[in-house]
Amino acid sequence: MPQIEVGGAQPYTVTVAAGALARASVPESRVALIVDAGLPAGWVERAQTVFRPELTVQVPSGDACKTFEVLGGVLSRLAQANLPRDGAVIGLGGGATTDLAGFAAASYLRGVAYYSVPTTLLGMVDAAVGGKTGINLPEGKNLVGAFWPPRAVWCDPELLASLPPAVFREGAAEAYKHGLISDPSLLDRVLSPEFRPGQPDFAETLTDAIAVKAGVVSRDLTETGERAFLNFGHTLAHAIEAATQHSISHGDAVGYGMHYAALLSRELGGNDLTPYTRRFLNWQRPKALPPLKFSELNGYMARDKKADSQGVRFVLLHDLARPYLARVPEDLLGTTFDVWQSDVSSPILS
Amino acid sequence: MPQIEVGGAQPYTVTVAAGALARASVPESRVALIVDAGLPAGWVERAQTVFRPELTVQVPSGDACKTFEVLGGVLSRLAQANLPRDGAVIGLGGGATTDLAGFAAASYLRGVAYYSVPTTLLGMVDAAVGGKTGINLPEGKNLVGAFWPPRAVWCDPELLASLPPAVFREGAAEAYKHGLISDPSLLDRVLSPEFRPGQPDFAETLTDAIAVKAGVVSRDLTETGERAFLNFGHTLAHAIEAATQHSISHGDAVGYGMHYAALLSRELGGNDLTPYTRRFLNWQRPKALPPLKFSELNGYMARDKKADSQGVRFVLLHDLARPYLARVPEDLLGTTFDVWQSDVSSPILS
Structure with a gap:
């Protein structure tokens, strides 16, 4: 399956392929799954079959989950389940869900293993790579968080097939941005009718769009230099x-x-x-x-x-x-x- | 002044001396001071004179400050003041205050510089060194947090002189623990009448008690090995x-x-x-x-x-x-x- 290596102190692999979720696995025996409450039930069940979590925590869709209230609730659920230090948190959802799940993993017991399964184009191209996690404040977006890279990311285009067209187009913004700042070949490819799940070249364009970010963050892990260009x-x-x-x-x-x-x-x-x-x-x-x-x-x-x-x-x-x-x-x-x-x-x- | 070096990826210095606070300084030009609301006003003013913070945030005394509610309020105050990424957070108070202040520094904008001025014996011997920061959950203590070492720590015995005797004795527990796990010479010295602020040998015994922790955490920064013994x-x-x-x-x-x-x-x-x-x-x-x-x-x-x-x-x-x-x-x-x-x-x- 096509894979992208993300470098740094703790390198990890992003797998981009139809069926990637079904073939995923983690070494940790005790696992919590954090999912966007708006996901189709079938996807959550698929992830539960793959990861066998001992608890599944639903969080509100979109940025409504990126609050202290939701974060505190998630962390309490992990504590009530006695998820141990050598356990893992897996986030399944869009960029907001994985931002929240990653920050929960970063701060629970001062940090447990984190894995990401983005379910939106935005989540795959942007949020899944780079280790930025966090929540919002009333004063602004992403003002609270941690750098906490995932141990692995699975981007499965099958999960995108049922996205509403407007949500798909929304998510293309980050891929197009990667075209503007780094790889102009993406500009035409992202706007092409071929850039749809199920089309032959989709996974390759998606991989190239993710690779722009992976390359930047591999070279600059805490946004002191070129990583800022992603903004x-x-x-x-x-x-x-x-x-x-x-x-x-x-x-x-x-x-x-x-x-x-x-x-x-x-x-x-x-x-x-x-x-x-x-x-x-x-x-x-x-x-x-x-x-x-x-x-x-x-x-x-x-x-x-x-x-x-x-x-x-x-x-x-x-x-x-x-x-x-x-x-x-x-x-x-x-x-x-x-x-x-x-x-x-x-x-x-x- | 007596100093202890704490090693690791980001080494820092703990200064232990009467008058250490008055001679402290930080390189950051924009600074937020987080203080225990129960501190004598004179101490807060002394720290304000030294650090010239653009905002001072009071938090409840003791573990009452280690909640998501207080953390969220502190972070909103930092955001309202537009404290920038190259700013700093300074914690002034007991171990609970510095745990909270350190976690606020760790998570605000995904991490800004942190400095610690502990005002209790417990805070000096235990909380100030090692980079553990965090808050509590209803399910248990310190279940949420980050490893976020300070850039410097100032332990000023003058701040201990007015501690109520019971609070001083409470704090001696960690120093005595360091005697049990590592330096038995501390066992008699900590219980001696000479172990009082103002006594000639006080700073030396205090330094030795802090040095036990500094040595352990320098060798083991994320509690995979001997650091656990501190527990x-x-x-x-x-x-x-x-x-x-x-x-x-x-x-x-x-x-x-x-x-x-x-x-x-x-x-x-x-x-x-x-x-x-x-x-x-x-x-x-x-x-x-x-x-x-x-x-x-x-x-x-x-x-x-x-x-x-x-x-x-x-x-x-x-x-x-x-x-x-x-x-x-x-x-x-x-x-x-x-x-x-x-x-x-x-x-x-x-």
Whole structure:
């Protein structure tokens, strides 16, 4: 089966193949399964058959699970089951579920083994690789967490076959982003009608999209350098998610945020990549945004994790596959916001 | 000033000296101070003068701060202040405060720099060194947390001078434990009238007691080997704390727990060290225990972090400074519990 090796202090393997879940196994004898409550029952049963967990904990779908309340409930369930230090936690669900499950594994008894089975395109391309786990605060997204790499990841395209088209398109944002920052061959491939579960080239394109992230995080495990480039489009995206209380999904927010970052990049002298981000938004058809004020979003952006004592840094592009980090003057953030807002309020971006 | 180096992937220095706090400094320009709400105002002001924090967060005294609710509140305060990734969190208080502050530092933005200024004997000898941070669950103590070593620790005996005698004696439990498991010279020195802040030999004995832990954790950073020996007396102690909702303090519980571990050690063929643990309890005069049932405590012990899939492991002693780990049959745990309960219910242990 196609595998991607992720390097670092604790290397692990990402398996990308139809049927990967059915052939998965873990060495730990005592296992807890944490699942998105919105998953089809058949998938949970399939995972239970494979992993034989002694408890299965359901958590709310999407970012509703990334709270202290849900985390505390999950950890109490693990403690009540006396899951031991040499036990394991397995997350089954989208990126939010695996973020939560990974942080539960990182913090339970100060850390037990973690395995990830993402069930969305977003979860496979982004959340499953890199070891970032965590939850949200009312003040912003992903402000609490740990670096806690999984011991293994299984990406099974069969799980994507029944995703609603809008959820699939949402998740393509991270794969397209990997095209913009690193592998431009992905740009056409991700938007192609061939990029659908069951199509012959699907697993290969998916593998290539995951490999971009795996390569970056293998070289930079704690986001001191190039790993920050993976956040292209994410500074505004996280602010949109926080300001809309997550009524805009992460993938849709990244679609919007990439266009803002492309506009900023152009303003700062980069090649004009907005045709690419427009093309993606026209293809993705993200959920329409509610009215948003720059002042509010700017407040959330100031809390971005890429901020340091000197201010917020944006990931920008000189050109395709040429990312860099830069501080952007606040007045430029504001004027570009107005251009962006006008663009994204049109049904079709020209 | 006397300093102890703690090794590992990220070495750090513990300074033990009267006036250490006044001479402390950190390189980070933006700093949050987390303080025990029960501290004398003068200490907090002294720390504020030294560290110039941009925010000071008060948390409830003792284990009342080691909850998800308090942790979430602290993290929200850090986010509201936009404490950046290159900022720092400084904990000022007893072991519970520094456990919480350290876990907040570990999880905020997936980890920022942490510094510790313990204000109790227990906090200096135990919590300040080793990088264990965390909070409690209703199911048991310290079940959630992270390994997150401080960048520096300042132990200032001046802060101990005004501790109530019972709190000082409580904290001596960990120093005495270090005598039992590693440095028997500490046994007499800790119980000596000279072991009081302001006495000439105090800082030296304190340094030696801290050095035992520093040595162990330098050799074993994630408790796979000898670090577990530091938990001598703690398996029952944690169960007592959980079963009494922390109305028995950690140090008092460790005093009780060491006697139980000494009884078990003797049962399993070790030298009889119960005269030492009796002597300590007579000196410590811990708070009296409420009625406790073995079945309940055994349930908490089964959730001990030293438990693995094969059962609970106890730290026992062949002799002074000869610790080992062993699984103990449940019937022996029960019969020894009865002996222990009879012992500790006497006002003076013979």
